[in-house]
Amino acid sequence: MNKSSEVKKIALEKKSDLKDKALEVKKGALEKTADAKESALMKTSEIKENAGEKTAEIKADTSDKTAEFRENAEKTRKQAERKINEFISTLKDKQEEFGKTISDYTSQKPLTDVLETENSYIIKVDLPRIKKENINVNITEDSVEIQAKFDEEDETLEFIKKERSYGDTSRIIPLPEKIEVKKASAKFEDAVLTVELPKVQEEKIKVKID
Structure with a gap:
């Protein structure tokens, strides 16, 4: 090869x-x-x-x-x-x-007005449905307390609405000045109690002029 x-x-x-x-x-x-x-x-x-x-x-x-x-x-x-x-x-x-x-x-609370004259105060209180023997008026020198008792409704009845007064109620009204307690008077006519309270009158002494 x-x-x-x-x-x-x-x-x-x-x-x-x-x-x-x-x-x-x-x-x-x-x-x-x-x-x-x-x-x-x-x-x-x-x-x-x-x-x-x-x-x-x-x-x-x-x-x-x-x-x-x-x-x-x-x-x-x-x-x-x-x-x-x-x-x-x-x-x-x-x-x-x-x-x-x-x-x-x-x-x-019975509705009450207090009026004044020159010599006295006059209080008028609405007391419907009340008997005179169920009213008491207590007076001091500078206030008046009025107590009254309304007749109760039949206990078997049930109230749906209740606005009238029932049971005992009282109202104490203060006076602006002292009154003659012993000379006060009250009367009850046509469901209105009216109490008249004479004001204490200051004793006037005449002074002798020398």
Whole structure:
């Protein structure tokens, strides 16, 4: 074999070796690419799975919080309604109590006028449905107390509205100045008590002029 043939043979062998190495490199690259794709797919699947779990957890947590919020809101609404109803009920009771107090006060205080003349005070008191023997008049130097007793209604009856006076009533009337207690007089006519109270007259002493 001549040198030329030997060189060609060596060149062919090297070329074959290079092809084998190229094929081996290509095969390795393909295997690495496949591994990378498989790893990427596995990562993607894992990420999707984790994302799905997180989404489910968030949805469940949101649902729980929404239910809890609605429950708390319902409790708050019921508590507010109960407080409002209690307030309205208390207000109604107070109104009824106040109305009864006003009614009792106006019904138990007989209407009275106090008149003044030059020498006396005259007191007139409306006392309807009262007998004269159920009236007492007590006088001091500077006040008059009038006591009276209204007849009670039949106890078997139930009131729907009550404005008239019943039972004992009294009225103390202060006077602007002292009166002559022993000279006072009273009369009862047409359901009106009239009390006349003479004023204390200052004693006048005539002074002799020298």
